[in-house]
Amino acid sequence: MSAVLLRVDGLTKRFGATQALRDASFDLRAGELHALVGENGSGKSTLVKVLSGVQAPDRGSLELFGRPAPLPAGTKAAQKLGIVTVFQEVLVAEARSVLDNVWLGVDGLLRTRVPAKAKRELATAAFAQLLDRPPSLGTPVEELSLSDRQACCIVRALLREPRILIFDEATASLDVATRDRLFGVLRRASETGVGVVFITHRLDEIDELGDRITVMRAGETVKTLDRGAWTPPELIRLMSGSDRVTGQVRETAESGRARVGAPVLRTRGLRLAPGRAEVDAEIRSGELVGVAGLDGHGQYEFLEALRGGERAGGEVVRLDGDREIPIHSPRHAARHGVAYVPRERRTALFDWMSIRENFGMPTLSRDARFGWLRPGATRRRLSRYIRELGIVAADSDDRITTLSGGNQQKVVIARWLASDPRVLILNDPTRGVDIGTKRQLYALLVRLAEEGLAVVMLSTELDEHVELMDRVLVFREHELYRECHRAHVSRNALASAFFGHEDGDGLA
Amino acid sequence: MAWREAAELLRRYSFGLALLLTLALLIVNLIRSPDFGWADQLASLAPLAIAAMASTPAVISGGGGFDLSVSPLMILTAGIYIVHLEPNGLGGAEAVPILLAVGAAVGLLNGVLINVLRVPPVVVTLSMFFILIGANLEVIPQPEQVDLTWMQYLSGWVGPIPGALLTIGFPLLVWAALGLVPYRRALYAVGSNDATAFSAGVSVGTVRALAYSLGGMFAAVGGIAVVAVTSTANASASQTYTLLAIAALALGGTSLWGGRGGLIGSALGAASLYLLGNLFVTLNVGPEWLQVIYGTMLLVAVVLVGGAARARPKVA
Numbered sequence: 115m116s117a118v119l120l121r122v123d124g125l126t127k128r129f130g131a132t133q134a135l136r137d138a139s140f141d142l143r144a145g146e147l148h149a150l151v152g153e154n155g156s157g158k159s160t161l162v163k164v165l166s167g168v169q170a171p172d173r174g175s176l177e178l179f180g181r182p183a184p185l186p187a188g189t190k191a192a193q194k195l196g197i198v199t200v201f202q203e204v205l206v207a208e209a210r211s212v213l214d215n216v217w218l219g220v221d222g223l224l225r226t227r228v229p230a231k232a233k234r235e236l237a238t239a240a241f242a243q244l245l246d247r248p249p250s251l252g253t254p255v256e257e258l259s260l261s262d263r264q265a266c267c268i269v270r271a272l273l274r275e276p277r278i279l280i281f282d283e284a285t286a287s288l289d290v291a292t293r294d295r296l297f298g299v300l301r302r303a304s305e306t307g308v309g310v311v312f313i314t315h316r317l318d319e320i321d322e323l324g325d326r327i328t329v330m331r332a333g334e335t336v337k338t339l340d341r342g343a344w345t346p347p348e349l350i351r352l353m354s355g356s357d358r359v360t361g362q363v364r365e366t367a368e369s370g371r372a373r374v375g376a377p378v379l380r381t382r383g384l385r386l387a388p389g390r391a392e393v394d395a396e397i398r399s400g401e402l403v404g405v406a407g408l409d410g411h412g413q414y415e416f417l418e419a420l421r422g423g424e425r426a427g428g429e430v431v432r433l434d435g436d437r438e439i440p441i442h443s444p445r446h447a448a449r450h451g452v453a454y455v456p457r458e459r460r461t462a463l464f465d466w467m468s469i470r471e472n473f474g475m476p477t478l479s480r481d482a483r484f485g486w487l488r489p490g491a492t493r494r495r496l497s498r499y500i501r502e503l504g505i506v507a508a509d510s511d512d513r514i515t516t517l518s519g520g521n522q523q524k525v526v527i528a529r530w531l532a533s534d535p536r537v538l539i540l541n542d543p544t545r546g547v548d549i550g551t552k553r554q555l556y557a558l559l560v561r562l563a564e565e566g567l568a569v570v571m572l573s574t575e576l577d578e579h580v581e582l583m584d585r586v587l588v589f590r591e592h593e594l595y596r597e598c599h600r601a602h603v604s605r606n607a608l609a610s611a612f613f614g615h616e617d618g619d620g621l622a
Numbered sequence: 623m624a625w626r627e628a629a630e631l632l633r634r635y636s637f638g639l640a641l642l643l644t645l646a647l648l649i650v651n652l653i654r655s656p657d658f659g660w661a662d663q664l665a666s667l668a669p670l671a672i673a674a675m676a677s678t679p680a681v682i683s684g685g686g687g688f689d690l691s692v693s694p695l696m697i698l699t700a701g702i703y704i705v706h707l708e709p710n711g712l713g714g715a716e717a718v719p720i721l722l723a724v725g726a727a728v729g730l731l732n733g734v735l736i737n738v739l740r741v742p743p744v745v746v747t748l749s750m751f752f753i754l755i756g757a758n759l760e761v762i763p764q765p766e767q768v769d770l771t772w773m774q775y776l777s778g779w780v781g782p783i784p785g786a787l788l789t790i791g792f793p794l795l796v797w798a799a800l801g802l803v804p805y806r807r808a809l810y811a812v813g814s815n816d817a818t819a820f821s822a823g824v825s826v827g828t829v830r831a832l833a834y835s836l837g838g839m840f841a842a843v844g845g846i847a848v849v850a851v852t853s854t855a856n857a858s859a860s861q862t863y864t865l866l867a868i869a870a871l872a873l874g875g876t877s878l879w880g881g882r883g884g885l886i887g888s889a890l891g892a893a894s895l896y897l898l899g900n901l902f903v904t905l906n907v908g909p910e911w912l913q914v915i916y917g918t919m920l921l922v923a924v925v926l927v928g929g930a931a932r933a934r935p936k937v938a
Contacts, residue, residue, distance in 0.1 A: 168821070190823040205821050207814035209881045210807070218811050219822030221804035223829065270822060 116144040118180065119309040120165075120197075120278055125174030126333075127160050134160040135171065136333035142278065142309040147300060149320045150313045152330035153353050153609065154409050154574045158313050159202070161330070162282045165311075166199035167192035179277075190219075196277035200284040202313075204264045208256040213237055215255050216270045240269045243299050245292060261289040268296065272303070279303065281312040285319065286410070297323055315408050317346050317613050331355050346615050347606075354576060354605040374584065375399040376433070378536050378568045379452070383428035384419055386412040387592035392428060395587060395594060397537060397568045402559060404583035404603075405572040408612050412592035413572050414457075414541070420570060421454040421539055422447030434536075448476070453530035455523075457541035457572075462526045463514050470496055470510040473525055477532050499528035504554050520544075520551030524558075531562070538562065540571040544578065556582055576605045590614055636875025636927060637887030643873075644890050647897035654904045664786035665777035667896045668847035669696065673863035674870035674888035675793045676840035679833035680732075680743065681871060684813030684880020689834060690747040692841045693863040694754035695728055699845030701762040701855040703773075713771050721842040728754070729838020733831030747834075751864070758857040765856040768849065776850035789847040790889060793840040797885045800836075809833055814881030869916060870895050873923040895919075 120142040127135040135157045142148050152158050163169040165176075167186035176185050178195060186192035192199070206215050216237050221227050228236075234251060241248035244265050249258055255266055264287040271279060279300075285293050300310050300323065314320060320327055328338045329352040336352050379397040386393060393416065397403055405413045419425040422441040432439040432450045441447045444454065456462050464472055474481060474492040481491035496510050503524045507517055514522060523543055530538065540559075544552045559582065563569050573579060579586045586598045588611040596611040632638050652658050673692050680689035699721045707717045728750070735746045776785035800806040812819045812829045820826050844863070849855070867888075874891030876883025895916060902912050 166821075188823075189821050190825070193823045199821075201821060203817075205815070205818040207811040207818050207881065209814040210811055214807050214811060215818075218808075218819060219824040221808075223805045223808060223825070223832070224803045226804055 116146065116307075118142070119144050119178070121177040122161075122165070123175045123177070125161065125164055125171045127157075127164065127169065127171045133333055135164070135174075138174070138330070138333065138335050140328045140335050140338060142311055143326075144307045144309055145304045146325040147304055147310045147312065147323050149324035149327040150311055150330065151315075151320065151327060151349065151353060153576065153612075156330040156353070157333040158330050159282055160333075162199060162201075162280055162311075162313065165192065165197055165278075165280060166201075167197075193219075193274060193276075197280065198271045198274045198276035198278070199280040199282060200264075200267050200271045202283040202286065204260060204267060204287050206255045206263050206266055209254060211252050212249050212255055212258070212266055213251040215266045216240070216273055218270060220274065236273055237269065240272050241265070244268060244295055246295075259289075260287050261292050264288055265292055268299075272299070277308060279308055279310045281310070281314075283313050283315065285312075285314060285316075315613065317349065317615060320344075320349075329353055346613075347610075350606060350609045350613065350615065354609040374401045375566060376435075378433055379420060379570075380431045380433055381419065381428065382431060384416075384425060384430065385427035386415040386419070386425070386589075388426045390426070390592040391594075393594045395597075397570055399536065399568050400563050400566050401568050402563050402582055402584045403568070403570045404579040404586035405570060405589070406574075406576075406579055406586050406608055406612070407589035407595070409574070412589040415592065416587070416589060416594075417454070417539055417541055417570070417572055420447075420537075421452055432537075448533070451534065451536035453533060453535035453538050455526050455530060455538070455540040455543055457545070459519065459522050459526065463522060465513075465515050467514060468511045469507055469514050469517065469525055472514045473499070473510075473529050473532070476529060495532060496528070499524075499531065503528055503558055518551070520547040520555070523547060523551075523555070527555075527558075535567065537568045537570065540569070542572050542574055544573065544575065576608050579603060579608055580605055588612065632875075632927060636877075636883050637890050638875070639923060639926060640874040640887055640890035640894055643894040644897065647894055647901060651897050651900055651904075654901065661777070661779050661784040661786065663900075664784045664790070665847075665851045667893060668776075668786040668789050668851065669844055670863055670866055670870065670896060671790050671889045671892040672696075672793060672840060672844035672847050673867035674874065674892040675797075675885045676837045676844055677867045678871050678874075678876055678883065678885055678888045679809065679836045679840075680747075681876050681878060682813045682880055682883055683809055683830045683833040685816055685830065686742050686744065687813070687830065687833070687880055688743045688747055688868075689729070689732065689837050690744065690864055691728070691732060691750035691754055692837060692844070692867060694751055694758055694860040695725060695838060695841040696844035696848055696863065697758050697855065697857065697860045698728075698754055698761065699725055699842040700848045701758055701766070701857070703845065703849055704766045704768045704855040705761055708768055708771060715772075718846070721845060722839050725842025725845070726835045726839040729841070730831060730835035732838065733834030736834070737827040737831055751861075755857070755860045758860050762855045762857040765854055765858075768853050768855075771849075773846060773850045774853060776847065785850065786847065789843055789850065792843050794885055794889070796836070796840075805829070805832070810881055812881075866895060866916075867892070869920045872920055872927075875923075875927050877928065878924065891923075 118141050123139045125135050125138040138157060138161050150158050160169065164171045164185065167188045170187065171185060176183050183195065186195055186197065207218065213233060217228065217233050237251055249262055255263055264284060268284065288296065304310055325341050326338055327344060329336045329349065331353060376399055377396045378399045381393055381395050384393045405416060407413045419430055422444045430441045432441055432452065439450055470489065470492050473496045478487065481488050493510055499505065500507060505521050505524045507521065514525065544555060559569050580603055583603060584600050586603050586608060587594055588596045588598065588608060598607055673696060676692045677689050680687040702724060703717055703721060707713055707720065732747055732750055736743050776789055778785050780788060808824050808829050812824060812826050816826050870891035871888040872878060873894060874883065874887030876887055898915065899912055
């Protein structure tokens with residue numbers, strides 16, 4: 115067995131209420147290609163950020179080349195240790211040339227560490243390995259395609275001659291040809307003793323490239339498997355943790371299944387990205403519809419389209435009895451009873467205003483008489499929702515920021531409920547909300563659906579789909595990949611669909 | 623299509639607009655007043671041109687980079703020279719390193735405060751603007767005149783060349799020299815995308831702080847240019863160049879969002895504003911119209927240059 119390059123033990127990291135890493139431990143051997151897999155939010159990216167010096171962990175230890183080492187503080191420190199990372203975001207200095215970009219940070223501020231001539235030659239050689247048609251080194255990076263920009267980031271990493279090379283979903287932005295050549299480059303690098311860690315959501319990449327694989331779930335490294343010791347169903351089971359107990363809310367939600375009514379929203383020939391297949395979906399009143407998929411696979415675009423925002427093609431139609439109303443803008447959608455609760459609370463809230471003002475914003479005109487606002491009227495309307503939604507607030511004149519995240523979220527929901535919507539669209543409403551408040555929100559959504567509201571909710575948590583939804587729309591590569599009905603919704607089925615694995619249903 | 627190509631040219635050579643304007647205005651000026659005195663004109667231009675150049679590194683460093691304290695810093699260095707150095711026998715060449723050090727130190731303080739306090743640069747440098755105006759009133763309680771010193775050559779001829787070319791040329795030379803070491807590339811990269819620069823291991827904070835320090839040092843040169851042309855230090859002149867300098871650098875093609883532009887553009891931007899003012903005087907147009915034209919030009923320039931920067935080829 116080859117020498118161990120890197121060993122991390124017991125890393126933990128907490129961001130506010132979220133425990134991003136609970137216990138991450140794994141080792142990387144010289145010359146291996148080590149895949150790191152897991153669902154969204156399982157802690158992969160946080161682990162990578164700790165290793166690359168972007169974030170300091172709360173606890174945990176690091177061993178490098180067989181000796182205990184301090185965890186790197188700052189990207190510069192990590193790079194001194196020989197750890198170089200290519201991040202998921204395409205990090206380029208847009209206005210600068212290709213050459214400047216790939217050598218960025220190598221020189222000091224006054225001292226040139228690599229002579230200009232060597233820079234050109236090494237960069238040219240590195241690009242030749244990676245691209246069929248390398249860009250001219252003088253071109254500003256902003257003129258390159260996304261794939262070529264990411265190639266610049268990869269070349270930047272390779273030029274540092276790392277001992278440990280980390281790819282955080284860095285292949286997502288690459289075109290197919292570059293990806294294939296990158297795999298060749300990585301194999302050659304590993305033959306010289308470089309250890310490569312790569313995060314990916316694609317099972318085919320793992321199969322093609324991985325010598326070993328470490329699975330993460332909920333901030334923990336669950337298991338490390340050798341090549342040949344894994345099968346896709348086994349990986350999916352490990353990632354989704356379907357042996358975990360679920361289904362307490364499920365029973366409560368089971369009660370009102372017969373409530374689903376007439377269609378209220380329909381998409382016709384909707385395209386979430388140019389050149390992708392059309393999405394034809396229907397939302398019915400009284401229905402809880404989950405929107406799921408790996409990050410960036412078109413779920414967000416789907417919600418945007420439903421609320422009347424931008425779309426690559428096709429239309430969204432609001433159905434009201436016999437009337438069909440094509441929705442052309444978010445404002446128009448809101449007027450016809452489509453309410454939207456955005457993902458970022460700070461885009462939905464007015465931080466410096468009171469709870470009451472935040473609640474009343476879009477429906478203020480109801481509280482006016484002869485053009486004069488009556489705060490008392492707003493307060494009365496709000497008190498009803500404070501009761502019904504269980505909003506914990508001392509005084510509705512307090513600033514909205516005095517509330518906890520979950521309660522702020524409820525105020526946003528109350529705001530839109532007050533506009534009597536027929537469709538409520540929520541974008542990951544329970545993110546960063548504690549478990550108790552989550553339960554309350556679930557119960558609220560079920561009750562609203564029972565009252566005939568159509569609820570469409572994007573969630574990044576599999577459990578929410580399993581526990582709550584009548585139907586889950588799984589998106590993959592900006593297409594509606596699979597529609598799972600309640601009877602077939604399980605963590606396994608969803609995770610399989612996420613990763614484009616066909617026989618997910620059989621796994622449960 | 624011609625429009626696209628023009629936009630492309632403007633993006634590559636961001637000072638192109640200012641260069642064309644300067645040349646056009648220069649020709650008109652020369653036609654209107656054939657006895658255009660080069661040395662005098664350059665000397666009167668110098669303070670504004672240097673103020674614009676001194677403001678530029680901070681803007682290029684990105685992250686909302688801005689240095690409002692340049693103008694009062696110029697007057698402070700002028701005051702230190704006239705009130706303290708010259709009367710105490712330090713009025714010779716030895717004054718130059720002292721003044722440059724004062725300017726660089728104030729600039730560095732700006733940069734360090736921005737990094738340490740993590741407040742927007744506008745806030746820090748606006749505070750510094752007020753502090754320096756106060757300091758100027760303390761250093762120069764009433765306007766002080768200086769008798770003939772060597773500095774006045776900088777508003778006349780030094781051998782065959784106009785003296786003002788030395789003051790205007792100094793920042794340009796330093797800037798060019800910085801192009802020979804990695805610093806300037808790092809500065810542009812930080813301004814273009816600081817997250818990228820950080821992830822690549824560039825010391826973003828240090829690079830930014832040095833940009834402010836560099837601007838402060840250039841401001842000291844501006845102070846010398848003020849003494850050269852006016853022979854006076856006057857605290858009430860503290861704010862003279864603050865806003866015009868920013869207009870000039872924007873006109874010169876430096877992106878207010880950082881990462882693009884340069885000192886040559888700022889100098890040319892200042893030259894166009896100066897020549898336009900000149901022209902208006904010879905045409906007997908009221909100064910109120912000059913301000914309106916400045917404002918309009920600034921707006922048009924930022925829209926044109928910014929638009930050119932955005933009109934990049936579509937990414938597949």
